[in-house]
Amino acid sequence: MNARDKVRLGAVADIHCTKNSQNMLRPLFEKMSEEVDILLLCGDLTDYGRPEEAHVLAGELTAVDKPILAVLGNHDYESGHEAEVTEILRTAGVNVLDGDVCEIDGIGFVGVKGFGGGFGRAALEPWGEKAIKRFVQESINEALKLESALARLNTAHTVVLLHYSPIEATIEGETPTLYPYLGSSRLEEPLARYPVTAIFHGHAHKGSPQGYTRNEVPVYNVAMPLLKRLFEGQAPFRILELSLTRHARTSYEQPSEGQI
Ligand SMILES: [Fe+2]
Ligand SMILES: [Fe+2]
Numbered sequence: 001m002n003a004r005d006k007v008r009l010g011a012v013a014d015i016h017c018t019k020n021s022q023n024m025l026r027p028l029f030e031k032m033s034e035e036v037d038i039l040l041l042c043g044d045l046t047d048y049g050r051p052e053e054a055h056v057l058a059g060e061l062t063a064v065d066k067p068i069l070a071v072l073g074n075h076d077y078e079s080g081h082e083a084e085v086t087e088i089l090r091t092a093g094v095n096v097l098d099g100d101v102c103e104i105d106g107i108g109f110v111g112v113k114g115f116g117g118g119f120g121r122a123a124l125e126p127w128g129e130k131a132i133k134r135f136v137q138e139s140i141n142e143a144l145k146l147e148s149a150l151a152r153l154n155t156a157h158t159v160v161l162l163h164y165s166p167i168e169a170t171i172e173g174e175t176p177t178l179y180p181y182l183g184s185s186r187l188e189e190p191l192a193r194y195p196v197t198a199i200f201h202g203h204a205h206k207g208s209p210q211g212y213t214r215n216e217v218p219v220y221n222v223a224m225p226l227l228k229r230l231f232e233g234q235a236p237f238r239i240l241e242l243s244l245t246r247h248a249r250t251s252y253e254q255p256s257e258g259q260i
Pocket of ligand 1: 014016044073075203205
């Protein structure tokens with residue numbers, strides 16, 4: 001199989017870059033750039049969403065000479081400067097997706113942040129106070145954004161970047177009372193209506209690394225703290241290799257030394 005027959009994705013989330021992270025993230029990004037063809041960063045790129053943190057991250061990402069796709073996380077909104085953070089990262093060459101799609105080497109990518117709300121029968125319903133309805137509406141809006149982005153793609157592979165989880169399985173390990181804040185099964189609904197190859201998310205630092213949607217699509221929690229704990233001593237990113245010759249099927253590489 002030559003290089004054009006397969007594409008390697010490398011994913012990580014919850015980098016939480018601070019103004020003191022200079023030269024600390026660069027080794028990770030250098031390793032990712034060596035090992036994979038496309039980098040996926042699934043939110044909480046900065047710690048407080050401050051522009052100075054985004055500038056530090058942009059500096060660290062100069063180690064990368066591959067395409068970088070990203071979504072923001074809740075931390076990137078904390079200071080109210082998410083538009084500036086996005087602009088700094090875009091200027092640094094990062095394709096920040098917010099209901100957007102892009103296509104690289106025949107693979108379609110969709111990215112939205114997502115939101116909380118809980119899962120299944122425990123999902124919060126839009127009932128009662130206006131504040132509850134606004135909260136649920138935010139969750140619905142993110143799911144609609146995901147749905148309309150998915151509808152725009154017609155590629156053999158579609159890969160989805162989220163910050164919040166669309167399923168409960170990949171947040172297991174977290175305190176159950178936190179589940180409503182870690183994701184929403186409303187995000188799973190559009191994922192079940194369109195052909196999707198793989199889904200990456202973060203946010204649940206103490207969650208589980210892998211689960212499946214009800215359509216058996218793999219969901220990877222790539223929160224950096226989780227990957228660091230699971231694969232101690234190795235670079236904390238996950239690799240997914242996609243075959244471009246076998247329609248809509250993936251071959252997943254298990255972690256080996258220096259790879260996750
Ligand atoms: Fe985080
Ligand atoms: Fe988060």
